[in-house]
Amino acid sequence: MRRSVRDNGLGLAFGGLFLASLIGQAFAGLAQFNEQQVVQGSEPVSLLDYLTSSSFAVDVVENWQSEYLQFFFYVFATVWLVQRGSPESKELDQAGTESDEDQRVGPHAQDDSPAWARVGGWRTLVFSRSLGLVMGVVFLLCWGVQSIAGWAAYNSEQLGQHQDPVRWTGYLAAPDFWNRTFQNWQSEMLAVGSMAVLSVYLRQRGSPESKPVGAAHDDTGQTG
Amino acid sequence: MGSVRALFVAYLSLIGLGLAYFALLGLLGR
Numbered sequence: 370m371r372r373s374v375r376d377n378g379l380g381l382a383f384g385g386l387f388l389a390s391l392i393g394q395a396f397a398g399l400a401q402f403n404e405q406q407v408v409q410g411s412e413p414v415s416l417l418d419y420l421t422s423s424s425f426a427v428d429v430v431e432n433w434q435s436e437y438l439q440f441f442f443y444v445f446a447t448v449w450l451v452q453r454g455s456p457e458s459k460e461l462d463q464a465g466t467e468s469d470e471d472q473r474v475g476p477h478a479q480d481d482s483p484a485w486a487r488v489g490g491w492r493t494l495v496f497s498r499s500l501g502l503v504m505g506v507v508f509l510l511c512w513g514v515q516s517i518a519g520w521a522a523y524n525s526e527q528l529g530q531h532q533d534p535v536r537w538t539g540y541l542a543a544p545d546f547w548n549r550t551f552q553n554w555q556s557e558m559l560a561v562g563s564m565a566v567l568s569v570y571l572r573q574r575g576s577p578e579s580k581p582v583g584a585a586h587d588d589t590g591q592t593g
Numbered sequence: 594m595g596s597v598r599a600l601f602v603a604y605l606s607l608i609g610l611g612l613a614y615f616a617l618l619g620l621l622g623r
Contacts, residue, residue, distance in 0.1 A: 380597075510612050514612050521619045
């Protein structure tokens with residue numbers, strides 16, 4: 370295998386799985402959309418029409434926002450909260466942002482440390498939180514786009530049913546917006562909590578998401 | 594590290610372009 374492929378196995382594999390799943394969603398979504406069209410006495414639409422519809426957009430992006438919310442929460446929560454026995458947690462006495470020495474910032478930076486870890490001031494402050502910040506910003510953008518695409522899709526459904534369209538602010542208070550939002554949030558929170566708790570007593574040999582198989586159930590913060 | 598950086602940029606671009614596209618569909622009211 371080429372080295373660049375092997376070096377990027379995780380990123381490439383999940384990128385490929387994402388695209389395959391999105392294609393699956395496109396075809397299944399089109400079929401469901403056209404079922405609805407027939408029920409309403411409207412003409413079925415083409416795949417191109419569906420892929421350029423707000424209905425497709427909101428179905429994709431409502432899932433995106435919850436994933437980034439999940440990682441945003443997880444990245445920040447794991448700074449401050451610990452879980453005894455979990456490889457997802459830090460050791461119990463390390464809760465918090467830790468010392469500059471532990472984090473290799475400013476004068477404690479090493480030769481190969483990123484420049485923004487060394488430089489100090491606002492750049493080190495931002496770089497020190499960049500993973501959570503980007504997850505949080507992408508979440509907010511996705512949620513905003515969900516509200517816009519969901520609003521457009523909602524209004525075209527309203528028109529199909531000879532109902533009045535609503536304003537964007539009206540859509541933000543609509544059950545459709547919050548049902549889409551919460552049904553995605555609940556599953557993410559359950560999955561993250563499960564990962565933190567189930568990994569205390571269960572193992573996956575060779576995975577950095579797990580403790581070593583022989584590690585004690587009480588061992589916290591070990592990966593292997 | 595060149596290929597790793599390229600993948601990093603590809604992921605961020607995918608998210609950004611995807612969001613811009615979906616926002617556009619919503620704003621066009623399609």
